[in-house]
Amino acid sequence: MxxxxxxxxxxxxxxxxxxxxxxxxxxxxxxxxxxxxxxxxxxxxxxxxxxxxxxxxxxxxxxxxxxxxxxxxxxxxxxxxxxxxxxxxxxxxxxxxxxxxxxxxxxxxxxxxxxxxxxxxxxxxxxxxxxxxxxxxxxxxxxxxxxxxxxxxxxxxxxxxxxxxxxxxxxxxxxxxKYGKLLSNLGNAIDALCGRDPGLESLHEQTRAEGTAVLEEAGISYPTPSEQAEVRGNKVDPRPIDGFERGGGSSWQSLARSAGSIEADYLNGEIVLLGREYGIPTPANEVLQREANRYAREKLPPRSMPVAELTALIDERSAAVSR
The missing domain is CATH 3.40.50.720 (NAD(P)-binding Rossmann-like Domain)
Structure with missing residues (x-):
């Protein structure tokens, strides 16, 4: 072939x-x-x-x-x-x-x-x-x-x-x-917008929790993180390459290249879509989808959003959907 x-x-x-x-x-x-x-x-x-x-x-x-x-x-x-x-x-x-x-x-x-x-x-x-x-x-x-x-x-x-x-x-x-990988990719927008600050751990957890909730409600099967880790083992361990700093994943790279678009509609947006179909709120993924698209559209630099700003936007949206 x-x-x-x-x-x-x-x-x-x-x-x-x-x-x-x-x-x-x-x-x-x-x-x-x-x-x-x-x-x-x-x-x-x-x-x-x-x-x-x-x-x-x-x-x-x-x-x-x-x-x-x-x-x-x-x-x-x-x-x-x-x-x-x-x-x-x-x-x-x-x-x-x-x-x-x-x-x-x-x-x-x-x-x-x-x-x-x-x-x-x-x-x-x-x-x-x-x-x-x-x-x-x-x-x-x-x-x-x-x-x-x-x-x-x-x-x-x-x-x-x-x-x-x-x-x-x-x-x-x-x-x-691929649905299991989707859950892992929900944090791509967080990394692209804010980086890997330890203070973002709770946002990662919230984003993934929304994803697992809608997949469960939709009856969509996916491998657990432990199952994925067992299959991967040590076969694809990231290692340094002289002259190349591994800055971030695919969404980070889209912003770093000023590509003008980003995959958020098909990652966080997939969870938003399922949430709307099954009546489950997905405020964290909604905000990440919106803000990642805005950063790509306006060609803003990666990891330039303050953590406090992203957290406040998600808190605001969470409060709105819970009323």
Whole structure:
């Protein structure tokens, strides 16, 4: 199979780089300054063990396709439809993305859709450069057919991942794993807005408690943190890379790059949506969704909101919904 990775940032760049290093055919699809840097200088790929410039084929849009192509979309969720729109609808699509709405969106347009639950600590801030911090594997990736099951395509992808310094797992219940990851990602907005101040622990707890409450009410299954930790073990331990400070997760990176948009509608917003459907208040997630979007839209710097300000906004919203 040839893997066409649409969105060659932190996650897509790492998956593409590792598959390429593993001897598989790969095309990276990027845009703007990142595309120009990849085209002119290759992908500078850094890990805790090595640094290498990879001459991976790159494009800034659709390329002539083959019957054995697999599209791996690793854009942010808000860009999914526009990124996939030009591609042939008979090709299999793997959603290597946070959130749980991408697969459903894509299935409206493509015949075969696969979920990928991504545990992959990586950084992409500078065009042409990706740093993958995980060790000994760069990432752990559960893969399964959407809405459930596995098939020849997903099994082959898992096999190829495991030959490429990535830990791939067959996951017939892949969306269960993605809902578990969603709960972990609810704190991304807190990190992007305020950082990792110890005083934010109670907000993290409130945000996650709202998420678990709506998933329970909706009857949606998800793995517990202990189950996730047991599966990961020490396979993807974040380690330092000389010259790269691991500043934050995907939402932090969106603000750091002044991308103009952020994934909050598909992370905190997913919990807000379910809460409204099932009549459960989600004030912390509402505020995080709103403020993360505002920071992205206004291109405000990451971690520049005072903790007291965020806390006051959530307290105010909590009081309003409890009246």
């Amino acid at each position: 040839r893997y066409i990775v649409i969105g060659a940032g932190a996650v897509g760049g790492t998956i593409g780089a590792r598959l390429y290093q593993g001897g598989h055919e790969v095309v990276l699809v990027a845009r703007g300054a990142h595309y120009e840097a990849l085209k002119n200088g290759g992908l500078r790929f850094f890990t805790p063990d090595s640094s290498e410039t990879l001459d991976v084929p790159v494009a800034d849009g659709p390329v002539p396709t083959r019957d054995d192509d697999v599209l791996i979309v690793a854009t942010k969720s808000q860009d999914t439809i526009s990124a996939l729109d030009p591609w042939p609808k008979h090709l299999p699509v793997v959603c290597a993305q946070n959130g749980v709405d991408n697969e459903r969106m894509v299935l409206r347009r493509f015949e075969r859709v696969y979920g990928m639950c991504v545990w992959l600590p990586a950084t992409h801030i500078e065009p042409g450069t990706v740093a993958a911090h995980g060790h000994p594997y760069s990432g752990m990736l559960h893969v399964g057919r959407y809405p459930q099951g596995v098939d020849e395509v997903s099994r082959q992808l898992v096999t190829d991942l495991n030959k490429s310094r990535l830990a791939g797992l067959d996951a017939p219940d892949v969306m269960r794993w």
